[in-house]
Amino acid sequence: MRKQAYTVNETLREIGIGRSKLYAEIKAGKITPRKIGKKTIFLAKDIEAYLENLPTMNR
Numbered sequence: 527m528r529k530q531a532y533t534v535n536e537t538l539r540e541i542g543i544g545r546s547k548l549y550a551e552i553k554a555g556k557i558t559p560r561k562i563g564k565k566t567i568f569l570a571k572d573i574e575a576y577l578e579n580l581p582t583m584n585r
Contacts, residue, residue: 531567
């Protein structure tokens with residue numbers, strides 16, 4: 527079964543960015559964190575949507 531939610535550290539590894547960049551993307555509204563009590567998580571579908579919406583590289 528595929529994971530449906532990731533912790534902050536797991537999200538950093540999945541996306542391949544640093545913590546500061548992740549929090550900047552949250553502030554910019556590009557990815558949405560969720561809360562379970564005090565724990566911050568990211569849904570797999572939100573991570574996928576974030577990656578799909580990244581700009582393409584012009585060649």
